[in-house]
Amino acid sequence: MDSIEKLAEYFKEFPGIGERQAKRFVYFLMSRNLGYSESLSKMIMDLRKEIGQCKECFRFFLLNKNQTGICEICANPNIDLTTLMIIEKDSDLESVKKSRVYNGRYFILGGLIPIVEKNTPSRVHLNELKDKIKREAKNGLKEIIMAFSLSPQGEHTDSYLREQLESITEPLKIKISSLGRGLSTGTELEYSDNDTLKNALRNRQ
Amino acid sequence: MDSIEKLAEYFKEFPGIGERQAKRFVYFLMSRNLGYSESLSKMIMDLRKEIGQCKECFRFFLLNKNQTGICEICANPNIDLTTLMIIEKDSDLESVKKSRVYNGRYFILGGLIPIVEKNTPSRVHLNELKDKIKREAKNGLKEIIMAFSLSPQGEHTDSYLREQLESITEPLKIKISSLGRGLSTGTELEYSDNDTLKNALRNRQ
């Protein structure tokens, strides 16, 4: 495998990139001047040096001169300590953050729980989540919000976590909730699936 | 305009059909045998003769030997009389009916309320709806469910009707609700718009 193919293999791992576009990326880099590749290469490394994974919520964040290992959301004194939103991955968190609809804390699970696998994959921070909940209970945590995509795997993760966390949250009187379901922007009644109609009707208000 | 173009003009009014496909429909009819056109033509007329518009809910229904002018849903003694779902059009009703999630009555509004127009279009059965609510109050109606697509016009219709119906429903202690909003099947958190996230968070449970 030559350098072109090797680099294409790397780009193929990028989200949403197939073999063809991976190759195009390589040709694109070849056609740009040396300076472009140098900058890109350096910035990829710089980013790695500048980011850390928050010890509290497991999101990746820019360290800046931050020596605490705690991200700016977890460190923010104005954040609402009564709610903790459990999120699959960093890009989901960015989406919620950008919408400015939530002012509580987050916890990045690091993936969804596969439906078929027997053992929870190690990259999912389940034990860390349990510890986090126990810690936050002392800080006034009242509600855990499950915020997963509405897919079979997302729904499985929701019910799996509820089962796993129950023995911790019940004695602490912490409520577990999940994002509401129903019509989302653009939903046309005529083309709605049964589950969406069922949820929309059940959750009418 | 010759017969081909004239018929194409008619097909162009069909939902979702553009000029090109309208022409294809005409050529398709030309290429089929005479019997096909005769049957189609007859069935279009038969359908008109066999359907009526229900005096109660304004949906179109097959009369069969029904002389009452009331559709089989409105005439069904097992239907829940405590809820009335207001629906834009027949195809929306079909979709809800098929999902088997609702067992109450329906009322076809006959269209959405345009945002810009001053006067409510006459085809919208607003006065008939008011009369219907007054009648049904005597039969035990407790809740009106607004079931419109989640579009700007759907939302406008929702709030316009609430305003219009308030003076009737309040004294009768009839609740007005709307279909719930939030994540719908397939919604990915990462790509959700702000309104959907806001609704999903507000309606968490």
Add this chain to the structure above:
Amino acid sequence: MDSIEKLAEYFKEFPGIGERQAKRFVYFLMSRNLGYSESLSKMIMDLRKEIGQCKECFRFFLLNKNQTGICEICANPNIDLTTLMIIEKDSDLESVKKSRVYNGRYFILGGLIPIVEKNTPSRVHLNELKDKIKREAKNGLKEIIMAFSLSPQGEHTDSYLREQLESITEPLKIKISSLGRGLSTGTELEYSDNDTLKNALRNRQ
């Protein structure tokens, strides 16, 4: 099956229409006034009465007061008699006619030759084509142009017809040609398939 379902079954046979849209067509007709259905129904029948299938080229055409059974293209004295274009279906002919790039005669084959079937389907006018060629040879026919879509079935039809017609055209010194192949409008070199590149290179000029 009730009238709604029966009519939907008919619409499902329309080109490009699935079950869902077929149903929508029926609801659309139900929601329009009686006059609309009457006009549509009448026009479908009128069209059938007004069209005939040309005895020469097998296209469908508006008879008007034409009593000859020959369409306006075949009857046109200014048409080039030296070329005959063999076309799959009426809508293909319309497309070529509209482009104004061809001034010769046409012959509608009435379908493509299936690759797997043993017997040529009877709706394909193969024998009529052979007769037509023999007749037109006396009127100066010099070239038969195969004009089929570039699909496996189109290519099969092309080679099948060449084989079938050879024994007629060779003694009469009539040439058989096929539409040229290569880059078509919008083709990007980077995304071209091998066959297109091969044809484009072979047919360079």
Add this chain to the structure above:
Amino acid sequence: MDSIEKLAEYFKEFPGIGERQAKRFVYFLMSRNLGYSESLSKMIMDLRKEIGQCKECFRFFLLNKNQTGICEICANPNIDLTTLMIIEKDSDLESVKKSRVYNGRYFILGGLIPIVEKNTPSRVHLNELKDKIKREAKNGLKEIIMAFSLSPQGEHTDSYLREQLESITEPLKIKISSLGRGLSTGTELEYSDNDTLKNALRNRQ
């Protein structure tokens, strides 16, 4: 602008990548381990060190231990010296090469000629192409093949180059040809544009 945004800006320049996906790439890199970023970063630089631009055809190629500055295609003694294919960019050349339909030499123009601009952009190797043709004439060059995408800009480049090269190729009796046009794989006659039909008819065979 922080490191995340800066790197996203770079990814946005990648072919076919918008703002959203650029951001996803950054989060993807943040979520992978350090080793991944290091390898990617190194490989981007390695590629730059390992590639050169061929002095003969201007394509980018892996130098390996090649000290000549001439790519393996231009150096191949089995290549057909009588034809030279002019190509817009490296990824087009890869596509033609992969199809194995052409065994001659290539020349990368480095871009298309804009329709509106007065001056030919400097990145287009026009002067180098003229020199190349003069040199190759001595090696038996008989034909120049223009191989551009069938877009307005591609067609403009074709005619612009013909005009520019004429005074060189005519005295040397070198023919200029362009890729053939007509139906490409999957073209349906019914939906063909006029230009494609015209080309297909003119280039019938």
